[in-house]
Amino acid sequence: MKDFTFEEQLDASSQDEIRTILASANAFSSREIEVATELVRENLEKGSIRSGYFFLLARDKSGRMAGFTCFGPIPCTVHSYDLYWIAVYEDCRGMGLGGNLYLKTEAQVKKRGGKKIYAETSGREDYRLTRNFYQGMGFKELCRLEEFYAPGDDKVIYGKTLNTIRTRDTALRCPEAG
Numbered sequence: 001m002k003d004f005t006f007e008e009q010l011d012a013s014s015q016d017e018i019r020t021i022l023a024s025a026n027a028f029s030s031r032e033i034e035v036a037t038e039l040v041r042e043n044l045e046k047g048s049i050r051s052g053y054f055f056l057l058a059r060d061k062s063g064r065m066a067g068f069t070c071f072g073p074i075p076c077t078v079h080s081y082d083l084y085w086i087a088v089y090e091d092c093r094g095m096g097l098g099g100n101l102y103l104k105t106e107a108q109v110k111k112r113g114g115k116k117i118y119a120e121t122s123g124r125e126d127y128r129l130t131r132n133f134y135q136g137m138g139f140k141e142l143c144r145l146e147e148f149y150a151p152g153d154d155k156v157i158y159g160k161t162l163n164t165i166r167t168r169d170t171a172l173r174c175p176e177a178g
Contacts, residue, residue, distance in 0.1 A: 004058045004066060004097060006104055008048075014057070015040045017065040024090035027126060036085055039070055048072075053084070054112075056105050058097055066092045069105040071117070079115040086119075102137050106162060115162055118142075123154030134158045 015037045022033045042051040052072040060066045067088035074080045083105065088098045109117055121130045123144060135141075139158035148155035 003061055004100070006101075007057050007059065008055060008108075010040055010043055010055055010057070012044070014044070014055075014065070018068055018087075021065065021067065021087050021089050025087060026090075036070070039084065054108065056101060056108060058088075058101055060092070065089070067097050067101050069101050071105055071109060073112070073114070074118070079113055081109045081112075081114040081117045083117055083119040098133060099137065110162055117160050117162060119158045121156055121158075122149060123156045124152070127156075131156060131158075 018040055019033055019037055022028045022036055028036075039051075039053045040055070043053045043055060045051070048054045052075070054071050056069045056071075057065055058067040068085065069083065070085040071081055071083045074082050083102075086098060086102060086105070088101070106117065119134055119139060121127050121134070123131075131141075135158075137160070139160045142157045142159045145155040145157070147153065
């Protein structure tokens with residue numbers, strides 16, 4: 001595997017870098033890419049804790065973002081997290097970077113008190129490698145919502161219980177009524 005460094009801090013260029021990574025996959029619609037960049041904006045405006053969106057970035061030796069994850073606590077749960085995004089630049093696939101990014105993200109979730117992590121993806125054939133990736137990382141398919149995204153496009157939800165050692169309880173995370 002190439003040498004990559006990992007960081008958690010987004011900056012003004014992160015939006016364009018994440019957009020480029022997602023576009024390189026040739027799998028995401030323009031609306032899906034816009035949703036990902038909205039999460040970046042939310043993080044930059046409010047910070048990770050207030051926005052609920054944490055990022056882990058992988059950079060190659062040149063400093064180019066090669067991949068990223070976006071994850072966060074699920075509102076109104078005690079210890080459950082969503083893995084919103086995991087993506088690797090097209091020319092970095094097959095090097096183990098996705099697995100490394102996921103394992104580092106899982107460690108961050110554990111550090112924050114997470115005990116469960118969930119991911120969802122499409123049931124379309126062109127997402128088969130994504131589903132295989134989640135299963136390879138120890139996720140189990142929990143349910144399939146038929147034709148959720150569109151006719152012939154199911155939503156597949158995966159979950160994984162993390163091995164964590166906890167010494168204190170965490171408070172229920174629920175957005176304040178506004």
